[in-house]
Amino acid sequence: MTINPDSLRTVLVTDCGSTTTKALLFEKKPEGWRQTHRGEAPTTVEEPIADVTVGATNAFVEVSELSKRPLLDSAKSGDEAPFIKTGSDASRGIDLYLSTSSAGGGLQMMVTGVVKEMTTESAERAALGAGAIVMDAISADDGREDHERIERIRHLRPDIVLLTGGVDGGTRTHVIEMAEMLLAASPRPRFGDTLRLPVIYAGNKDLAGDVSSILNTIGQVKVVENVRPSLDRENLHPAREAIHDFFLTHVMSHSPGYGKLLSWTPVPIMPTPAAVGDMVLSYAHSFNKQVLCVDIGGATTDVFSVFANREGEKIFNRTVSANLGMSYSVANVLIEAGVANIARWLPYEISESDVRDRLRNKMIRPTTIPQTMEDLWLEQAVCREALRLSLHHHKLLAVGLSGVQQKRGIADIFAQKASRYELVDLMKLDVVIGSGGVLSHAPNRLGAALMMLDGFELQGLTQLTVDSIFMMPHLGVFASIHPKAAQEIFLHDCIVHIGYGLVPIYPTGSVQGTELADVFADQKKIGTVKRSFVENVELGNSELTLRIVPKHKRVDVGAGPGETLERRVRGGSLLLDGRNRPIELPADRKQQAAFQQQTFKNLGLA
Amino acid sequence: MSQAFTPGLQVKRSAVVRRIRELPLPGEILVKMGDKVQNGTKVAQASLPGELLILRIPEEMGIEDFEVMKNLRVKQGDTVQKGQLLCEHKGLFGLLRSQFVAPADGLIELITEKTGHVALRLASQPLSIDAYVSGEVVAVDPRKSVTIESRGTFVQGIFGIGGERQGTLMMLKVEPGKELGVDDIPADVHGRILIGGTKPSAEALQKASQGGAVGLVTGAIDDQAMVSYLGYDLGIALTGDEKVPMSLIVTEGFGKIPISRHTLELLAECDGMQASMSGATQVRAGALRPEIIVARDVPAESLHSGGDRGLCQGSSIRIIRVPYFGVYATVVELPHDAVKLDTGAFARVLKAKLADGTVVTVPRANVELV
Numbered sequence: 006m007t008i009n010p011d012s013l014r015t016v017l018v019t020d021c022g023s024t025t026t027k028a029l030l031f032e033k034k035p036e037g038w039r040q041t042h043r044g045e046a047p048t049t050v051e052e053p054i055a056d057v058t059v060g061a062t063n064a065f066v067e068v069s070e071l072s073k074r075p076l077l078d079s080a081k082s083g084d085e086a087p088f089i090k091t092g093s094d095a096s097r098g099i100d101l102y103l104s105t106s107s108a109g110g111g112l113q114m115m116v117t118g119v120v121k122e123m124t125t126e127s128a129e130r131a132a133l134g135a136g137a138i139v140m141d142a143i144s145a146d147d148g149r150e151d152h153e154r155i156e157r158i159r160h161l162r163p164d165i166v167l168l169t170g171g172v173d174g175g176t177r178t179h180v181i182e183m184a185e186m187l188l189a190a191s192p193r194p195r196f197g198d199t200l201r202l203p204v205i206y207a208g209n210k211d212l213a214g215d216v217s218s219i220l221n222t223i224g225q226v227k228v229v230e231n232v233r234p235s236l237d238r239e240n241l242h243p244a245r246e247a248i249h250d251f252f253l254t255h256v257m258s259h260s261p262g263y264g265k266l267l268s269w270t271p272v273p274i275m276p277t278p279a280a281v282g283d284m285v286l287s288y289a290h291s292f293n294k295q296v297l298c299v300d301i302g303g304a305t306t307d308v309f310s311v312f313a314n315r316e317g318e319k320i321f322n323r324t325v326s327a328n329l330g331m332s333y334s335v336a337n338v339l340i341e342a343g344v345a346n347i348a349r350w351l352p353y354e355i356s357e358s359d360v361r362d363r364l365r366n367k368m369i370r371p372t373t374i375p376q377t378m379e380d381l382w383l384e385q386a387v388c389r390e391a392l393r394l395s396l397h398h399h400k401l402l403a404v405g406l407s408g409v410q411q412k413r414g415i416a417d418i419f420a421q422k423a424s425r426y427e428l429v430d431l432m433k434l435d436v437v438i439g440s441g442g443v444l445s446h447a448p449n450r451l452g453a454a455l456m457m458l459d460g461f462e463l464q465g466l467t468q469l470t471v472d473s474i475f476m477m478p479h480l481g482v483f484a485s486i487h488p489k490a491a492q493e494i495f496l497h498d499c500i501v502h503i504g505y506g507l508v509p510i511y512p513t514g515s516v517q518g519t520e521l522a523d524v525f526a527d528q529k530k531i532g533t534v535k536r537s538f539v540e541n542v543e544l545g546n547s548e549l550t551l552r553i554v555p556k557h558k559r560v561d562v563g564a565g566p567g568e569t570l571e572r573r574v575r576g577g578s579l580l581l582d583g584r585n586r587p588i589e590l591p592a593d594r595k596q597q598a599a600f601q602q603q604t605f606k607n608l609g610l611a
Numbered sequence: 612m613s614q615a616f617t618p619g620l621q622v623k624r625s626a627v628v629r630r631i632r633e634l635p636l637p638g639e640i641l642v643k644m645g646d647k648v649q650n651g652t653k654v655a656q657a658s659l660p661g662e663l664l665i666l667r668i669p670e671e672m673g674i675e676d677f678e679v680m681k682n683l684r685v686k687q688g689d690t691v692q693k694g695q696l697l698c699e700h701k702g703l704f705g706l707l708r709s710q711f712v713a714p715a716d717g718l719i720e721l722i723t724e725k726t727g728h729v730a731l732r733l734a735s736q737p738l739s740i741d742a743y744v745s746g747e748v749v750a751v752d753p754r755k756s757v758t759i760e761s762r763g764t765f766v767q768g769i770f771g772i773g774g775e776r777q778g779t780l781m782m783l784k785v786e787p788g789k790e791l792g793v794d795d796i797p798a799d800v801h802g803r804i805l806i807g808g809t810k811p812s813a814e815a816l817q818k819a820s821q822g823g824a825v826g827l828v829t830g831a832i833d834d835q836a837m838v839s840y841l842g843y844d845l846g847i848a849l850t851g852d853e854k855v856p857m858s859l860i861v862t863e864g865f866g867k868i869p870i871s872r873h874t875l876e877l878l879a880e881c882d883g884m885q886a887s888m889s890g891a892t893q894v895r896a897g898a899l900r901p902e903i904i905v906a907r908d909v910p911a912e913s914l915h916s917g918g919d920r921g922l923c924q925g926s927s928i929r930i931i932r933v934p935y936f937g938v939y940a941t942v943v944e945l946p947h948d949a950v951k952l953d954t955g956a957f958a959r960v961l962k963a964k965l966a967d968g969t970v971v972t973v974p975r976a977n978v979e980l981v
Binding site for chain 2: 151
C-alpha cells in the first residue's frame with residue numbers, strides 16, 4: 006500500500022514494550038509536526054489476557070481522553086481496525102496507525118560463524134542492527150567443545166537462527182560442521198510448538214544447497230547473500246531484510262494478538278531497537294554528525310552509534326548489553342563493575358555490604374524508587390558503571406575493516422583476520438543522546454549530563470542531550486513513511502538539549518600547572534578548564550561561537566594537541582571537566598567521596 | 612476514600628492453588644480428571660530424543676571425505692550396534708588397514724557427503740514429572756499437560772533459589788529476628804523444610820543442606836552467604852535451576868530483616884505437615900515468586916492476602932526501600948497529587964504511621980501490602 010506522506014495530518018504510533026505499551030499522537034500543526042499527546046497502559050501479551058491489542062487499545066483510550074479527540078469507533082468489532090478514519094471532520098480520528106514492538110523480550114536470535122572476529126562478528130552486527138538480542142554467538146574457534154555447543158544451542162529457544170561462515174569460495178568444512186551442530190541440537194523455536202525453526206543462511210555461497218539439505222528437517226531455511234563475501238567487505242543488508250521478514254511472518258504473527266495488530270497498520274511492525282537505530286542513523290546523516298545514543302533500561306542497555314570509518318563513510322552499529330540494567334539486571338552491574346568502581350562515584354562513604362544489599366533489594370523489587378539523595382546517587386553511580394561497561398562492549402563490536410587481505414592456507418584458517426580498527430572515537434563524537442528512566446527522568450538535567458560525561462568518559466567537546474520520553478522508537482517507524490516530519494518532531498519534542506561537555510586530554514604527567522584551556526564565547530573569556538575540577542558555565546539560550554584555547558602544546562581539546570578549537574554551539578550548560586581520561590580520581594575511598602562532594606557542589610547537584 | 616493498587620506477596624491460610632505440570636515435548640499423561648494425587652505422584656512421562664553424535668570419520672581415520680563415502684558400510688536410516696563397523700579403509704596395497712566402529716547403539720540420521728561426517732542418534736531418554744502439589748487433577752491436555760488443584764495454605768516469598776522440593780515443615784526454635792548460626796540448625800533435619808530466623812550464615816546453610824534438609828524459609832539473606840552457598844554470584848533474579856541440595860526462600864529481602872510475623876504464625880500452624888516448595892523466582896514480566904504450599908483442610912478464610920487487595924487508609928504495609936526499609940506501618944493518608952521528594956523527583960506518595968507513632972511520607976512505589 007502506498008501512503009502519500011503529504012496527505013497525513015494525524016498519526017497514532019505505539020511502542021509495545023515488555024511491560025508498557027506507549028501510544029503517541031503526532032499531529033501536523035500550523036507551526037509544523039508535533040508530538041501532542043501520550044497515553045500508556047500495561048502490555049497484555051502475557052497470560053491471562055494474552056492479546057497485545059487489549060493493552061494497545063487501553064493506551065489509545067488514554068490518548069483519546071487526554072487529547073479530547075475521538076480516535077476509536079465503538080461500532081467496529083472483531084479483528085477490524087478500531088480507529089475512526091479522519092474524514093471531512095478533521096477533529097476526529099487518525100490518518101495512519103503505526104507500531105513497533107519489543108514485547109515478550111523482543112526479537113531473540115542465535116548466530117553462528119566460523120571465525121569469532123570475522124564471520125561471527127558480522128553475523129552479530131547483522132542481527133543486532135536488525136533489532137535483535139543475540140542470545141549467543143557460536144563460532145568454530147570459540148574454544149568450546151562440540152558437546153558444550155550442542156548443549157548450549159539446545160538450551161536456547163531462539164526466534165531465529167542466523168548461520169554464517171566462510172567468505173565466498175572459502176572454508177567449507179567448518180560451515181557444514183556448524184550446520185551439523187545445529188541439527189544435532191535441534192533447538193525449538195520460542196513460539197509455536199509446531200512451527201519450524203526459522204534459519205537464515207548467509208555464509209559461503211557455494212554451500213547454500215548443502216546447508217539447506219542438512220537443516221531442512223528441523224527448520225525453514227532461507228538463503229541470502231553472504232554477510233562476509235570477502236575478508237574486507239561486509240554485506241549485512243540482505244541478512245537484516247531476511248530477519249525482518251521472519252520477524253513478521255514467524256515471530257510477530259505467532260505472538261499473542263499480533264496477527265490482529267498487524268492487520269491494523271499498513272506498515273510492517275518494526276522491532277523497537279531497529280526503529281531507534283533508523284532514527285539515530287537518519288539524524289546522523291541529515292546533520293552530518295557522529296552520534297552515540299544509549300538506552301539504559303531495567304534489564305538491558307542498548308548502545309547505538311554512527312561514526313565515520315577511515316574512508317569517511319558513516320557506519321551504524323548497535324549493541325545490546327543484555328545483562329546490564331538498572332533494576333532486573335542491577336546485580337549484574339554490581340558483579341561486573343565491582344563495589345569499588347560503583348562506590349568511587351559516591352559523594353559519601355558506604356560499607357560494601359550496604360551497597361550489595363541495597364542493589365540486591367532493587368533487583369528483587371525493581372519498581373521501587375529512590376527517596377533520599379544518597380539512594381539516588383547510588384543508582385546514578387550504578388548507571389555510570391553500566392554506561393562504562395556497555396560502551397566497552399560496544400567498542401569491541403563497532404569496528405571498521407581495512408582492505409588488507411592476508412593469504413590463507415589450510416593450516417591457518419583461524420589465524421586469518423581482516424585488519425580491524427575501533428570505529429568509536431570519542432574525540433570526534435559530536436552528540437550523545439541518553440535515554441531510559443535514570444537519564445531521561447533524572448531530577449536534575451545536569452545530573453544526567455554528568456552521568457554520561459563520567460560513564461562514557463567523553464573527550465573534547467560533545468553535545469549532551471536526553472530523549473524526553475523515549476520517543477525514538479515511534480519516530481523511527483514514522484520516519485519510514487514521513488522522514489521529514491519525524492525529524493521535525495525529533496528536534497522539537499524528543500531531544501532535550503542540556504549543553505556540552507568539554508574535556509581536554511593530555512598524556513599523564515606531561516602538563517605542569519593547573520590550567521588546561523581557556524574558553525571564549527563570542528570572543529569573551531568565560532572560563533578556564535582546571536586540572537581535577539569539574540565546573541559549570543551557563544552559556545545562555547542563544548547560539549554562539551565557542552573558542553577553546555589549550556594552555557599547553559600537549560593538551561588536546563578536540564582539534565589536535567595544542568590546537569585551538571572553534572565551534573558554533575546552541576547554548577545551555579558547559580561542563581568544564583579537567584579530570585583527563587581515564588578519569589583521574591583519588592585512590593582512597595574517603596578522598597574519593599570528598600572529591601565527588603566538591604564536584605556535585607560545583608554543579609549544584611548537592 | 613483514596614485507594615490504589617500496590618503489589619504484595621500472597622500469605623493465605625486458605626487458598627486454592629492450581630499448578631500446570633507440562634511436558635517439554637508430547638508424551639503420555641498418567642492420570643485422569645478427578646484423580647487424587649500426592650505431591651510425589653508421577654503424572655506424565657515422555658521420551659527425550661537421544662543425543663546426536665557427529666562422527667568425524669575422515670579426521671579420526673586420517674583419510675579424505677570421498678574415501679569415507681566410498682568405504683562406508685552403513686546408509687542413512689540404518690540402526691547400528693555399539694562396536695559395529697561403520698567404515699573400513701584398506702590403505703596402501705591393503706597394508707595400512709584402518710576401521711571406524713560405532714561408539715554406541717543408535718540410528719544413522721545423516722551422512723554429509725561434503726565432509727564425510729556421520730550423525731548417529733543415540734537412544735531416547737525417559738523423562739517423568741510429578742504432581743508437585745497434593746490435590747486433585749482438574750484439567751488434562753492430552754499428551755501435553757495436567758493441572759493439579761490444591762487447597763490449603765499458600766505463602767509466597769520475595770526471592771528464592773533452587774527448584775521444587777517436598778518435605779516436612781519444621782519450625783526452628785529461634786526468634787524471628789535471630790541471625791541463624793550453626794547452633795540454630797538441629798542435628799536431625801533430613802527431609803525437612805526449616806522455617807524461621809533471618810540472615811543465615813554460610814556455615815548454617817552448609818550444615819542444614821549437608822544434614823539433608825530440603826528447604827529453608829527465612830527472613831532475609833546476606834549477599835555474601837548466598838554467593839558462598841551457591842558457589843557463584845547471581846546477576847539477575849531468574850532462579851530455580853540452581854543445582855543446590857536445599858532450596859532457599861527469603862520472605863523479606865537482602866540484609867538483616869526478621870521473617871514476617873504473619874508468615875511465621877501461619878507456617879507455625881503447619882509445623883510437622885508435608886509441604887511443597889519452590890525457590891524459582893522471576894522478577895520480570897510474568898513474575899514468579901518462590902512459594903510454600905501446604906495441602907490441608909482449613910476453613911475458606913483469608914488471613915493475609917496482600918496480593919489481591921487495594922491500598923487504602925488503614926492498610927498494613929511494609930516499606931521496602933531506604934530510609935525505612937523493612938519497617939511495618941499503617942497507611943493514614945493517600946494524597947492524590949504527586950509530591951516532590953528529597954531527590955527532586957515528583958512521585959505519588961502515601962503517609963504512613965510507624966509503630967512508634969511517627970507519621971512518614973513514602974512513595975507508593977516503595978511499599979508492599981502485608
